[in-house]
Amino acid sequence: MSVMPVISNDDAPHVVRGACPHDCPDTCATLVTVERGRATRIQGDPDHPFTQGFLCAKVNRYLERTYHRDRLTTPLRRVGPKGSGTFERATWDEALDAIAERLNAIRASSDGPQSILPYSYAGTMGYVQGESMDRRFFHRIGASKLDRTICATAGAVGMQMTVGANIGADAEGVPESDLVLLWGTNTLTSNPHLWPFVRQARDHGATVIAIDPLRTRTAEQCDEWIGIRPGTDAALALGMMHVLFAEGLQDDDYIARHTLGADQLRARAAEYPPSLVSAITGVSEDTIVSLARRYGAAKAAFIRINYGLQRHGGGGMAVRTIACLPAVVGHWRRAGGGVQLSTSAAFQFNKQALQRPDLSPPVRTINMIRLGHALTLPDAGVGGPPVKALVVYNSNPAAVAPDTNDVRRGLLRDDLFTVVLEHFLTDTADHADWVLPATTQLEHWDVHFAYGHLHATLNRPAIAPLGEAKSNAEIFRLLAQRMGLDDACFRDDDVTLIRQALDTTADRMKGVTFDALMEHGWVRLNVPRPFLPFADGGFLTPSGKCEFYSERMVRMGLDPLPAFTPPHEFPENVPALAAKYPLTLISSPRHQFLNSTFVNVDSLRRDAKPEVMVHPHDAAPRGIVDGATLVVRNDRGEFHGVARVTDAVRPTVVWAPSVWWLKLTGDGANANATTSQLETDLGHGPVFYDNLVEVAVAGGARA
Numbered sequence: 001m002s003v004m005p006v007i008s009n010d011d012a013p014h015v016v017r018g019a020c021p022h023d024c025p026d027t028c029a030t031l032v033t034v035e036r037g038r039a040t041r042i043q044g045d046p047d048h049p050f051t052q053g054f055l056c057a058k059v060n061r062y063l064e065r066t067y068h069r070d071r072l073t074t075p076l077r078r079v080g081p082k083g084s085g086t087f088e089r090a091t092w093d094e095a096l097d098a099i100a101e102r103l104n105a106i107r108a109s110s111d112g113p114q115s116i117l118p119y120s121y122a123g124t125m126g127y128v129q130g131e132s133m134d135r136r137f138f139h140r141i142g143a144s145k146l147d148r149t150i151c152a153t154a155g156a157v158g159m160q161m162t163v164g165a166n167i168g169a170d171a172e173g174v175p176e177s178d179l180v181l182l183w184g185t186n187t188l189t190s191n192p193h194l195w196p197f198v199r200q201a202r203d204h205g206a207t208v209i210a211i212d213p214l215r216t217r218t219a220e221q222c223d224e225w226i227g228i229r230p231g232t233d234a235a236l237a238l239g240m241m242h243v244l245f246a247e248g249l250q251d252d253d254y255i256a257r258h259t260l261g262a263d264q265l266r267a268r269a270a271e272y273p274p275s276l277v278s279a280i281t282g283v284s285e286d287t288i289v290s291l292a293r294r295y296g297a298a299k300a301a302f303i304r305i306n307y308g309l310q311r312h313g314g315g316g317m318a319v320r321t322i323a324c325l326p327a328v329v330g331h332w333r334r335a336g337g338g339v340q341l342s343t344s345a346a347f348q349f350n351k352q353a354l355q356r357p358d359l360s361p362p363v364r365t366i367n368m369i370r371l372g373h374a375l376t377l378p379d380a381g382v383g384g385p386p387v388k389a390l391v392v393y394n395s396n397p398a399a400v401a402p403d404t405n406d407v408r409r410g411l412l413r414d415d416l417f418t419v420v421l422e423h424f425l426t427d428t429a430d431h432a433d434w435v436l437p438a439t440t441q442l443e444h445w446d447v448h449f450a451y452g453h454l455h456a457t458l459n460r461p462a463i464a465p466l467g468e469a470k471s472n473a474e475i476f477r478l479l480a481q482r483m484g485l486d487d488a489c490f491r492d493d494d495v496t497l498i499r500q501a502l503d504t505t506a507d508r509m510k511g512v513t514f515d516a517l518m519e520h521g522w523v524r525l526n527v528p529r530p531f532l533p534f535a536d537g538g539f540l541t542p543s544g545k546c547e548f549y550s551e552r553m554v555r556m557g558l559d560p561l562p563a564f565t566p567p568h569e570f571p572e573n574v575p576a577l578a579a580k581y582p583l584t585l586i587s588s589p590r591h592q593f594l595n596s597t598f599v600n601v602d603s604l605r606r607d608a609k610p611e612v613m614v615h616p617h618d619a620a621p622r623g624i625v626d627g628a629t630l631v632v633r634n635d636r637g638e639f640h641g642v643a644r645v646t647d648a649v650r651p652t653v654v655w656a657p658s659v660w661w662l663k664l665t666g667d668g669a670n671a672n673a674t675t676s677q678l679e680t681d682l683g684h685g686p687v688f689y690d691n692l693v694e695v696a697v698a699g700g701a702r703a
């Protein structure tokens, strides 16, 4: 079988190279077998250094999802009441004409174009279908901008403050590590292609430790599980520094050459003795001291943090603080040492050319995690006109945005004009006036960065679009035309967009060309293997040092030094609230789901129902037994789940594996009925896991 460059009419089976589009650090290189125009197999590229020939539980089912009986294949026009999910088929001409006319009318109205709001996230991480023609379109019409904060901004800014960019140690160095800390990350579920590297390190004698309020399937596989209290990681990191400095385990040479503010950091760490840290984190003093000693004695400790730990009020500072650790001990010098939140900033695609921010007039920005406020407050919560039109693509906010009850109130507004580009009738699409069928990764072109490794990947269409589906970029091209936007940039086709994304002289992109991608499917960035970004300093901060002390934080009115910033709903600080709602809810992803994607795939959901894991200490006084139907509630809302009584959660923590489609739960609600629209300390991010609740047997007396 040969590897074909584009869709082939040839009847012979052939293989098309692609990229997994999903929001995951792994961005796998895929091989799709096509027979007589139909995709019959998807596998991981065995030659790709990170994919290593295997795919995850979800993407192994990508063909089942693509050919799902419920795939949208034509445009749909709403016929029932708003939110009822009742539609009739329409032609593309009807849909595009109606949408163009309505959007043009809103642009011309007294509310003006800022009353139009795009809403998208990373349903696909591809540059073409994720952030190219769509951005040009909204920039050109002068729509409100969307601050895309829902996942990563708290930690990204935390990294920027300490090391200068969201860049980190190379996963391919992990086999040389002698201590691996999986800190606030469920690797086997959310970053599974890192695991073979961790296993290699372990084969060479490394110790692997999970730091997580949940004993996840990842923690089960580690040498040790540290069941920390949610939102207290900065205190643990400072406690480790306390011990490192007190016992002389720091690397004075690295500190002197490559860091700023070491004396202040040492003084700050002195304020965090193990006794205090133990009281904050719920981790024993012995564990804190032995973790610090182990870290100080290691030659190359690899800290894998991920986005789970920054979904708390102090999430930005938590990441900033942990990111100081490798510089204290000088581990950036060696392969396998350092910290990784993301590798995304290592990529230097030409986003300006793709997105054309120059087309936009000065407009307001709306934070996507406050969609509920944006849709329900008269000035959208930020000043200016109300939101009159919402165009959603690559996202399912009715299920994934915090405070879904508020979001739903907004989506139900009769005067809100909502257009949703989707593969399926999601909870969000159910609220649309128009639904437009989008192509999947098997049906369109794209090019990808990654956030857990250092390879760029091309995606070629393997099959023709299903039904009348069109790619996002094509839909925005057509809309631009209908609305009379005749700038030349609205005529660039998808392959031209890929070439524009690659049109850069940036050093790390040397060799990442269209031709190389066509030939190999993927190309490693122009960096050594493994990439040691800060082996000899060269931090990307204003000072060029690892900034223990940050002038920028001073200017932001924040503590310039690492510190423990408690969650918004930290029981000690909100005793009245904690008396009513004593448990912290974590709603991190279920293994078989990708946020709310794949929830409707039968073989992945099977007959599962939403579950709520409760520790025996919390279950007993509430009369909760395994299998009971529970209601989880706070002042924002409530949802139901089946009780699992287990010591895999620490006491006072409950876990609701997520993110369920509202309409597949049974009660029409998921964990986001209880989450808040509050923001993190840095980056205006969401605080999904900073969420006090009470749990009771449904129908039973209230506690």
Ligand SMILES: Nc1nc2c(c(=O)[nH]1)N[C@H]1C(S)=C(S)[C@@H](COP(=O)(O)OP(=O)(O)OC[C@H]3O[C@@H](n4cnc5c(=O)[nH]c(N)nc54)[C@H](O)[C@@H]3O)O[C@H]1N2
Binding pocket: 023, 024, 025, 058, 151, 183, 184, 185, 186, 187, 189, 190, 191, 211, 212, 213, 214, 216, 228, 229, 230, 231, 232, 233, 305, 306, 307, 308, 309, 310, 312, 586, 588, 589, 590, 591, 592, 593, 594, 595, 689
């Ligand atoms: N299968 C699957 N893979 C995914 C995703 C998915 O939905 N499903 N989502 C993708 C996306 S969008 C992202 S952003 C990444 C996220 O990747 P991760 O960050 O690994 O994912 P989470 O499961 O959100 O969080 C990881 C762990 O953090 C723990 N945690 C929560 N609060 C704290 C805390 O305060 N301190 C500490 N130490 N731990 C805490 C949670 O219990 C959880 O086990 O995964 C990606 N990969």
Ligand SMILES: Nc1nc2c(c(=O)[nH]1)N[C@H]1C(S)=C(S)[C@@H](COP(=O)(O)OP(=O)(O)OC[C@H]3O[C@@H](n4cnc5c(=O)[nH]c(N)nc54)[C@H](O)[C@@H]3O)O[C@H]1N2
Binding pocket: 023, 120, 121, 122, 123, 124, 129, 150, 151, 307, 393, 394, 395, 396, 397, 400, 401, 421, 422, 423, 424, 426, 438, 439, 440, 441, 472, 587, 588, 589, 594, 595, 596, 597, 658, 659, 671, 672, 675, 688
């Ligand atoms: N309670 C709770 N809430 C969470 C999280 C959590 O852990 N707990 N995780 C948060 C995180 S980390 C994130 S990143 C967000 C993710 O939130 P979203 O980015 O909204 O992710 P998904 O829920 O996967 O929804 C993506 C949608 O995009 C669609 N899609 C995929 N590809 C295409 C395409 O090419 N074109 C079009 N038009 N549509 C496409 C899919 O069908 C899917 O419905 O959720 C956040 N919400």
Ligand SMILES: [Mo]
Binding pocket: 023, 150, 151, 152, 307
């Ligand atoms: Mo995410």
